[in-house]
Amino acid sequence: MNVKQLRAFLAVAQCLSFAQAGERLHLSQPALSLTVKSLEDELGGKLLSRTTRSVSLTPEGETLLPLARQLLADWDNTEELLRQRFTLQLGKVSIAAMPSYAGNLLPSALKVFRERYPRVNVAVHDVINEQVLEMVRHRRVELGIGFEPESSSSLLFTPFYMDRFVAVVPVGSPLAEREEVTWGELLREDFIALQRPSAVRLLLEQDLRNQHGKLSVAFESHQLSTIGRMVASGLGVSAVPSLCIQQMRELGAHCVALAEPRIERRIGLMMLADHKLSAAAQALRDVLIECAQEHTLENV
Amino acid sequence: MNVKQLRAFLAVAQCLSFAQAGERLHLSQPALSLTVKSLEDELGGKLLSRTTRSVSLTPEGETLLPLARQLLADWDNTEELLRQRFTLQLGKVSIAAMPSYAGNLLPSALKVFRERYPRVNVAVHDVINEQVLEMVRHRRVELGIGFEPESSSSLLFTPFYMDRFVAVVPVGSPLAEREEVTWGELLREDFIALQRPSAVRLLLEQDLRNQHGKLSVAFESHQLSTIGRMVASGLGVSAVPSLCIQQMRELGAHCVALAEPRIERRIGLMMLADHKLSAAAQALRDVLIECAQEHTLENV
DNA sequence: CACACTTACGATATTCGTAAGGATT
DNA sequence: AATCCTTACGAATATCGTAAGTGTG
Numbered sequence A, B: 001m002n003v004k005q006l007r008a009f010l011a012v013a014q015c016l017s018f019a020q021a022g023e024r025l026h027l028s029q030p031a032l033s034l035t036v037k038s039l040e041d042e043l044g045g046k047l048l049s050r051t052t053r054s055v056s057l058t059p060e061g062e063t064l065l066p067l068a069r070q071l072l073a074d075w076d077n078t079e080e081l082l083r084q085r086f087t088l089q090l091g092k093v094s095i096a097a098m099p100s101y102a103g104n105l106l107p108s109a110l111k112v113f114r115e116r117y118p119r120v121n122v123a124v125h126d127v128i129n130e131q132v133l134e135m136v137r138h139r140r141v142e143l144g145i146g147f148e149p150e151s152s153s154s155l156l157f158t159p160f161y162m163d164r165f166v167a168v169v170p171v172g173s174p175l176a177e178r179e180e181v182t183w184g185e186l187l188r189e190d191f192i193a194l195q196r197p198s199a200v201r202l203l204l205e206q207d208l209r210n211q212h213g214k215l216s217v218a219f220e221s222h223q224l225s226t227i228g229r230m231v232a233s234g235l236g237v238s239a240v241p242s243l244c245i246q247q248m249r250e251l252g253a254h255c256v257a258l259a260e261p262r263i264e265r266r267i268g269l270m271m272l273a274d275h276k277l278s279a280a281a282q283a284l285r286d287v288l289i290e291c292a293q294e295h296t297l298e299n300v
Numbered sequence C: 001c002a003c004a005c006t007t008a009c010g011a012t013a014t015t016c017g018t019a020a021g022g023a024t025t
Numbered sequence D: 001a002a003t004c005c006t007t008a009c010g011a012a013t014a015t016c017g018t019a020a021g022t023g024t025g
Helices: A003-015 A018-024 A029-043 A059-087 A106-116 A129-137 A183-187 A199-212 A224-232 A242-250 A279-299 B003-015 B018-024 B029-043 B059-087 B106-116 B129-137 B183-187 B199-212 B224-232 B242-250 B279-299
Strands: A048-051 A054-057 A091-097 A120-126 A143-147 A155-170 A192-194 A219-221 A238-241 A253-258 A264-272 B048-051 B054-057 B091-097 B120-126 B143-147 B155-170 B192-194 B219-221 B238-241 B253-258 B264-272
Touching: A003 A018, A003 A029, A003 A048, A003 A059, A018 A029, A029 B059, A054 A059, A059 A279, A059 B029, A059 B059, A059 B279, A091 A129, A091 A279, A106 A120, A106 A279, A120 A129, A120 A279, A129 A143, A129 A155, A129 A199, A129 A264, A143 A199, A143 A279, A155 A224, A155 A242, A155 A279, A192 A199, A192 A224, A199 A238, A219 A224, A224 A238, A224 A242, A224 A253, A238 A242, A238 A253, A242 A253, A264 A279, A279 B059, B003 B018, B003 B029, B003 B048, B003 B059, B018 B029, B054 B059, B059 B279, B091 B129, B091 B279, B106 B120, B106 B279, B120 B129, B120 B279, B129 B143, B129 B155, B129 B199, B129 B264, B143 B199, B143 B279, B155 B224, B155 B242, B155 B279, B192 B199, B192 B224, B199 B238, B219 B224, B224 B238, B224 B242, B224 B253, B238 B242, B238 B253, B242 B253, B264 B279
Parallel strands: A091 A120, A091 A143, A192 A219, B091 B120, B091 B143, B192 B219
Antiparallel strands: A048 A054, A143 A264, A155 A238, A155 A253, A155 A264, B048 B054, B143 B264, B155 B238, B155 B253, B155 B264
16 A cells, blocks of 8 residues: 555545546546556455446445545645755754853844744753753754863864953943953952852863962852843952853943953854754754854954 | 655664665665655655764654654554455444344344454344334445335345244134134234334234224234233234244244235345445345345245 | 546556665774 | 665666546436
8 A cells, every 4th residue: 555546545535536536636547547446456345336427435445535534644744844844944943052152142143043944943941051061962952052162072063252251340440441451450359250060150260270369259140140230230340251241231331351361262062973963953053153253253 | 755765764763774674674775775865855855864884863854753653553554454344354334123133033143244254343223124224224324124115216125035924822822723813813812013113013004904904902012022922921912024933932922824815025135225335244244145045944 | 429437558657676886994 | 894875777667648448327
């Protein structure tokens, strides 16, 4: 039994005429006749009762009719679904991004993507850097955005930006007037940091330990936006990845470049090296890379 | 998209190897490769990710896999169901029979049928003659057994027996000793009849009116078995179709032939003339005809 | 005799298996 | 070098459309 045979049967059963059904299927009447006959032979009995003047269903044909209808409907739906997936008329992508990216550059990239593929559903997981890696590794998401992993075992990393820490200071502060401040100058102020185990916090602690001893933290928070507001309120200063400059400004804080030692880390896109991306994920990846290239200039 | 392509995909997706899958499908590896490729081309993208050393599913392949499994399972089930219907390994027949037949000859015929086709379900509707005709006409049942219809419009009638009325009298009655009684002798006793609108009752009334005036009824019942018991108890006499002789004897009543005028009516099988029987119904019809031929001799 | 389905037959397409090619371990 | 998938190609098979056949109203 094959699809053609079942379609032939269904058409004849609905038209109750081989000639009409043949027209509907763009098939000659004899060809259709043979197709139905072959189906009947394979199943072992007549499905249609044809006198030379009229066609009707046998009881077995009657049983098959609703089944055939359902079967072919499911068949066509499946085919259509897959086709839509491939043409990106439909689909799902899941992406995990660390907060500093998810909250800043991602939205505008998603806007571009959405305009291009309006019917593709995007699930964004705004999680800390470690979880981004984990989710990609465990296939919870197809794409991840975060800091370049130490050991990119099984993970394919595509760098987007070279991100460096910038100082965040209250607008009225003397430091806000400077073109550049040193870590020494910054750490003399009360410091507001992200709570562990944020990657940003850990990065800061590790890289500063050598030269400025232990990081002395006055306030801590989970949220970048909270830090921005705290700085804006004059509670202290902070240091954040340059990705967040725009966000800090909007929160009323001021950003100033930090002098040597530059704490830098590459930010980029991660995916499993040995696993093919869905068409939708591939398209999203392309859009993200495209957007990253545009923004790279600004951040240098 | 056709069945072969989907089976090919499913096999490869399960084996994760073209070579193994080809073996399972009794197909050469290159043929299988082309089949999968053709499916991918039709759907518009890759379903399987093949490095020369390993095969894995793409995300779209992952989506298709459960759908394909379901689709093919449904497909095979439908095919198997129809095949079983045709080979009578499975199936349903519905038959309506008037009580005198349903309660007497039908059970033994069904026993024969059951032995021959143990997995075919038979639904018996034990209803009065008029409903038998109606149910056949309205396709509520495929087969019907009852008196020959006046106008066999659209109904195909196959005669089984020439049934004639016989007198039913108590065992101790003087009439019980006779070889034959006349209607006149019988109607001098208290008469027990089936209630209207039983066909047997109507038949009796119509055919007797000419010669013996109105039928005077002492007792009435819906059930043949009740009538048998009433006669056996000495409440009166009755007249029933010869089909019921055995039943009357078992209930303790005695049957005697009735002299002229013989009230006779053909009993047989009815089906819609323009509608083909299911394989199961056809088989049941064959068994019923077979059984009727055996029993005809007894009743002559 | 006209209509509708079936059968017959030659032409075209598809599908298959064998053989050769390419890439990875 | 061995294994596994892909590509190439000739052969077998299947499917199609035209034309002839058959039965019914």
